[in-house]
Amino acid sequence: xxxLKSASVIICICCVACSIIGLLAPLGRMRKISNLVxxxxxxxxxxxxxxxxxxxxxxxxxxDIDDTLTTVSNESDxxxxxxxxxxxxxxxxxxxxxLSEGIEAKNIELGIKKSExxxxxxxxxxxxxxxxxxxxxxxxxxxxxxNMSKEPVIIVSE
Numbered sequence: 698x699x700x701l702k703s704a705s706v707i708i709c710i711c712c713v714a715c716s717i718i719g720l721l722a723p724l725g726r727m728r729k730i731s732n733l734v735x736x737x738x739x740x741x742x743x744x745x746x747x748x749x750x751x752x753x754x755x756x757x758x759x760x761d762i763d764d765t766l767t768t769v770s771n772e773s774d775x776x777x778x779x780x781x782x783x784x785x786x787x788x789x790x791x792x793x794x795x796l797s798e799g800i801e802a803k804n805i806e807l808g809i810k811k812s813e814x815x816x817x818x819x820x821x822x823x824x825x826x827x828x829x830x831x832x833x834x835x836x837x838x839x840x841x842x843x844n845m846s847k848e849p850v851i852i853v854s855e
Contacts, residue, residue: 711742783817787845791822794844802826802835803854823848825850847848 714737722731788805796804808821822841826833827845841849 708743711739715739780809780811780817787819791824791841791845794840795824795837798836798840800826800830800837819845819847822847823851823852825854826847828853828855 707713711787715738719735722728755806784807787809788807791805791807792802802824804825806821806823806825807819809817810820811817822845824837824841827835830837831853834853837851838848841847
C-alpha cells in the first residue's frame with residue numbers, strides 16, 4: 698500500500714513539474730520541442746512507479762547474503778532471515794562500539810526476538826572478555842546500556 702501511495706505522489710509531482718515547465722517554455726518551435734520532451738518524461742514517469750508497485754505484489758523475495766542468492770518462499774523464512782541479519786548487524790555494531798573505547802571482546806552473543814507488533818527487540822547480550830579487561834566490566838555495561846538500552850552479561854574467560 699505504501700508503494701502505491703509513493704507512486705501516486707511521484708506521478709503527481711511529475712505532472713505539476715511538467716505543467717510549470719510547459720508554461721515557462723518560450724513560444725514557437727522551442728515550445729513544441731519542450732512539449733515533446735515533457736510528454737516523453739511524463740509517460741516514463743507514469744510507467745516506472747507502476748512497475749515498482751507490480752513488483753511488490755510478488756510473494757517470493759530474493760536477497761543477496763554473503764554473495765549467494767537465496768530465495769525465500771514464505772513469510773516465516775523471511776522473518777528468520779531478517780532476525781538473523783539484524784542480530785549480525787547488532788553484534789558488529791556492539792563490537793565496533795567496544796573497540797572504539799579500546800575494549801576487545803572475545804565473543805559477543807546477542808539474542809533478538811520479534812514482538813506481537815512486529816518490532817524487533819534485544820532480549821539478551823552476553824559479552825565474553827579476557828581476564829585483563831575484567832576491571833572494565835562496569836565501563837562495558839555502561840556503554841552497552843546507553844547505546845542499546847539493555848544490560849549485558851559480562852563473562853570473563855580464561
